[in-house]
Amino acid sequence: MARPSIRYLSRGRVITLSGDDPGQTLLDHLRLQRRLTGTKEGCNEGDCGACTVVLARLDQGRVRYQPVNACILLAGQVDGAEVITVEDLGERDRLHPVQQAMVEHHGSQCGFCTPGIVMSLFSLYHKGARPVTRADVTDQLAGNLCRCTGYRPIIDAALAACSGVAADAFSAGERERGATLAALDDAADVFAGTKARFFAAPRTIETLSKLLAEHPDAVIVAGATDVGLWLTKKLRVIDKIVWIGRVRGLDAVTEDASALHLGATATLAEAASKLAALDPDLGAVMRRFGSAQVRASGTVGGNIANGSPIGDLAPCLIALDATLTLHGAGGERRLPLQDFFIAYGRQDRRPGEFVRMLTVPRLQAGQHFRAFKLSKRFEEDISAVMGAFRFTVDAGRIVSARIAYGGMAATPKRAAGAEAALVGARLDHAADWERAIAALSEDFSPLSDMRASAGYRSKGAGSLLRRALTELAGVPTQTTRLIDQREAVR
Numbered sequence: 001m002a003r004p005s006i007r008y009l010s011r012g013r014v015i016t017l018s019g020d021d022p023g024q025t026l027l028d029h030l031r032l033q034r035r036l037t038g039t040k041e042g043c044n045e046g047d048c049g050a051c052t053v054v055l056a057r058l059d060q061g062r063v064r065y066q067p068v069n070a071c072i073l074l075a076g077q078v079d080g081a082e083v084i085t086v087e088d089l090g091e092r093d094r095l096h097p098v099q100q101a102m103v104e105h106h107g108s109q110c111g112f113c114t115p116g117i118v119m120s121l122f123s124l125y126h127k128g129a130r131p132v133t134r135a136d137v138t139d140q141l142a143g144n145l146c147r148c149t150g151y152r153p154i155i156d157a158a159l160a161a162c163s164g165v166a167a168d169a170f171s172a173g174e175r176e177r178g179a180t181l182a183a184l185d186d187a188a189d190v191f192a193g194t195k196a197r198f199f200a201a202p203r204t205i206e207t208l209s210k211l212l213a214e215h216p217d218a219v220i221v222a223g224a225t226d227v228g229l230w231l232t233k234k235l236r237v238i239d240k241i242v243w244i245g246r247v248r249g250l251d252a253v254t255e256d257a258s259a260l261h262l263g264a265t266a267t268l269a270e271a272a273s274k275l276a277a278l279d280p281d282l283g284a285v286m287r288r289f290g291s292a293q294v295r296a297s298g299t300v301g302g303n304i305a306n307g308s309p310i311g312d313l314a315p316c317l318i319a320l321d322a323t324l325t326l327h328g329a330g331g332e333r334r335l336p337l338q339d340f341f342i343a344y345g346r347q348d349r350r351p352g353e354f355v356r357m358l359t360v361p362r363l364q365a366g367q368h369f370r371a372f373k374l375s376k377r378f379e380e381d382i383s384a385v386m387g388a389f390r391f392t393v394d395a396g397r398i399v400s401a402r403i404a405y406g407g408m409a410a411t412p413k414r415a416a417g418a419e420a421a422l423v424g425a426r427l428d429h430a431a432d433w434e435r436a437i438a439a440l441s442e443d444f445s446p447l448s449d450m451r452a453s454a455g456y457r458s459k460g461a462g463s464l465l466r467r468a469l470t471e472l473a474g475v476p477t478q479t480t481r482l483i484d485q486r487e488a489v490r
Contacts, residue, residue, distance in 0.1 A: 010082065055083060055084070101158070190246065201245065266299060284371070291379070318337050382451065
């Protein structure tokens with residue numbers, strides 16, 4: 001029998017939700033139903049961080065704290081977790097160490113942004129990686145856009161509070177809270193609502209497949225960093241939601257001598273270090289992928305399944321010749337990732353199918369990878385152009401090339417003409433490269449939009465390819481990188 005309700009822990013007690021409003025966001029639930037108004041509604045699209053709360057979940061016997069954007073997270077997605085809001089931090093007679101440090105270092109800004117900033121720093125306080133550096137703090141706060149500025153004292157407060165061992169009421173009571181979370185993490189499928197309107201969270205691959213076969217019109221949700229915007233910005237009403245975050249084993253990340261295997265619900269945060277180990281440029285891409293809140297919720301499979309033409313991960317994985325595994329009623333099928341994207345908003349996913357895994361081959365001898373992102377902001381911004389390149393080189397000549405771009409077409413797409421033009425090109429002869437760069441104009445006809453003009457995109461794509469080849473040829477250009485490759489692997 002499926003469990004007919006959603007359950008989460010808050011302030012030492014279990015809260016139960018009926019699921020009768022499957023599209024309700026966590027922010028609306030907290031503010032409108034529970035009157036926890038310290039969590040603010042700002043952009044309502046997961047950018048500003050005013051709505052940041054922390055989810056605590058058990059991970060290999062330990063409680064792990066992750067910041068999330070409550071405005072685009074569905075209330076049902078907190079099933080089995082502890083929801084911690086800014087009201088929960090201080091004790092009756094004293095502030096939390098993070099709050100106290102904000103006061104002492106004059107880091108507190110207005111009452112709108114500060115609660116979200118405090119919650120992001122609370123997550124860093126419990127992260128466990130010591131010592132905390134300035135870069136750690138700025139990475140953690142990339143998703144908190146303070147309208148009053150004044151980041152320097154906020155960073156000072158974070159360094160003061162977060163560089164020691166966590167010693168607060170949460171760490172002191174972790175054993176008891178862990179036991180409660182373990183009891184909430186049952187093996188039951190969740191089906192809250194009616195057959196016409198429900199929030200479902202299956203526990204196994206088998207029950208997920210059966211549910212999707214019965215309800216092919218249901219919306220599959222992984223991290224909701226995209227679907228959440230359908231609700232808050234497009235004002236869509238979604239009657240049937242299947243959240244796959246509880247499916248056992250679907251988040252597995254494994255590796256062998258030839259490839260990295262990423263389960264569909266592995267979060268971007270969980271996958272980042274494994275991807276960075278394949279190549280430092282992947283680490284740099286993942287560091288700039290959204291914010292800490294987005295990476296904690298967003299998933300590898302979700303980023304691919306939504307088919308965005310401006311997603312950062314797809315071009316990288318296409319350049320690396322990744323393979324996609326889909327699962328449906330007829331079993332599993334595999335296809336090259338590049339073949340998954342058919343047209344804008346269309347992917348090769350049959351009714352009832354879902355993304356199960358991505359397999360990313362390791363670089364072989366003679367293969368070199370580069371990836372670059374052009375965006376208006378360094379942190380938490382959508383790409384105007386994303387370029388990813390894999391070159392196979394022998395004796396100073398390019399034997400083969402795989403070049404993929406995001407933001408240049410209706411889907412993530414390979415540059416077939418440029419690839420062909422590079423075969424046989426000498427790394428020490430820059431004139432050989434220009435034929436490939438010129439071929440990009442035949443490969444792509446980009447659009448103009450609010451992020452960039454068509455002309456900028458075309459010139460940017462050519463510059464990224466030239467830069468990749470320049471680095472590969474050994475011309476020193478590292479000083480023009482905003483972050484060092486080695487730092488990105490942290």
